Amino acid sequence: MNDHTYSVSTDILHGVHIKNPAGALSTPIFQTSTFVFDSAEQGGRRFSGQEDGFIYSRLGNPTTDQLEKKIAHLEGGEDCAAFSSGMGAISGTLLSLLRCGDHLVADRTLYGCTFALINETLPKFGIQVDSIDMSDMELFKSTLRPDTKMVYFETIANPSMKVIDIEAVAAYVHQVAPECLVVVDNTFATPLLVKPLSLGADIVVHSATKYLNGHGDVVAGFSVSRKELMDTIRLVGLKDVTGAVLGPQEAYLILRGLKTLKIRMDAVCANTLKVVDFLTKSPYVKKVFFPGLESNADYTVARKELKQFGGMVSFEMGSFEEAKKVLNCVKLCTLAVSLGDCETLIQHPASMTHSMCTKEEIEAAGFSDRLIRLSVGLEAPEDIITDLQQAFEAAD
Numbered sequence: 001m002n003d004h005t006y007s008v009s010t011d012i013l014h015g016v017h018i019k020n021p022a023g024a025l026s027t028p029i030f031q032t033s034t035f036v037f038d039s040a041e042q043g044g045r046r047f048s049g050q051e052d053g054f055i056y057s058r059l060g061n062p063t064t065d066q067l068e069k070k071i072a073h074l075e076g077g078e079d080c081a082a083f084s085s086g087m088g089a090i091s092g093t094l095l096s097l098l099r100c101g102d103h104l105v106a107d108r109t110l111y112g113c114t115f116a117l118i119n120e121t122l123p124k125f126g127i128q129v130d131s132i133d134m135s136d137m138e139l140f141k142s143t144l145r146p147d148t149k150m151v152y153f154e155t156i157a158n159p160s161m162k163v164i165d166i167e168a169v170a171a172y173v174h175q176v177a178p179e180c181l182v183v184v185d186n187t188f189a190t191p192l193l194v195k196p197l198s199l200g201a202d203i204v205v206h207s208a209t210k211y212l213n214g215h216g217d218v219v220a221g222f223s224v225s226r227k228e229l230m231d232t233i234r235l236v237g238l239k240d241v242t243g244a245v246l247g248p249q250e251a252y253l254i255l256r257g258l259k260t261l262k263i264r265m266d267a268v269c270a271n272t273l274k275v276v277d278f279l280t281k282s283p284y285v286k287k288v289f290f291p292g293l294e295s296n297a298d299y300t301v302a303r304k305e306l307k308q309f310g311g312m313v314s315f316e317m318g319s320f321e322e323a324k325k326v327l328n329c330v331k332l333c334t335l336a337v338s339l340g341d342c343e344t345l346i347q348h349p350a351s352m353t354h355s356m357c358t359k360e361e362i363e364a365a366g367f368s369d370r371l372i373r374l375s376v377g378l379e380a381p382e383d384i385i386t387d388l389q390q391a392f393e394a395a396d
């Protein structure tokens, strides 16, 4: 690390000082599964932890190692483990820290696969789950138990854009349930909008498939925390339980994508404000879900917690049929799941990313089959708006 305190744009590029072989500016791709030992004794020392050094790429790789250091630095954590997907990071983190009989409190608005992992898979392993609306602090307080082991939520929830008060939740948890870990999925916000660890969260997880990589060509995830927790997540969750290790090619692409994270996020956030302004004024749109709207129930929390309001917006049409028609009528917005790419992506959560949730679970999560989710990209905002307008007219 450097001694200077840099502004974010500089910090992303120079905050972690790395010296590459042969003076290479960009990180070399160490495309190797294993690493050669000088002697049997050295191999033994590396396995026993007496000597630092690479052993085998499931346990660490120099390209991935650089990326992990950069992400740990950006999130303000001591250590980071890279996984081959966001779900790898989430399942690896949860399965290495929870055991049969433990109690977990989770917000009920989560990315569909995380929702399924927490509400269907974890109970099969004997973990007790309470899935609640965590923005209701009174409900949260009455659900948390002194022996609760984990609390889980998303900084900006997928797809309702709900924002939970990380600071208030973490302070209460650490006072009432000393062994409980607060785990936050920071995918939608990125560390540029909020650093949950600095607000008291214990662990941050990411789908790096989204903004951190930013170019729609990699599936990846991260878990970031203090050293002692990361040792468990890395040695149990990554190495043994999931084995979901990130390949060096993908690590290289994310390192490259990260270089422009700040300018991408700034541009996307600015574009999104314009798109949201259009959506809120459109007679075709019944409701807009965006953390930066004063009419939004979580606006005060969002203003306090987020540096900017992000690039994700959801909106409700008059009916399911109308929502489907809009998706079939867009010409510029790209009909695809995922988010955080350069291109604007549009999708229908109820039948796509959240199709594993029942109608009741979708309603409890605060949305409906009339909802469309937009990941605003880097196109000129007026072109995105023109495309949405023509799709609304065509679908009418």
Ligand SMILES: Cc1ncc(COP(=O)(O)O)c(C=O)c1O
Residues within 6 Å of the ligand: 085, 086, 087, 088, 111, 113, 114, 154, 158, 185, 187, 188, 206, 207, 208, 209, 219, 220, 221, 338
């Ligand atoms: C908020 C959030 N977390 C986690 C994931 C899972 O990430 P991945 O697809 O990289 O496994 C997603 C995927 O869309 C997501 O939206």
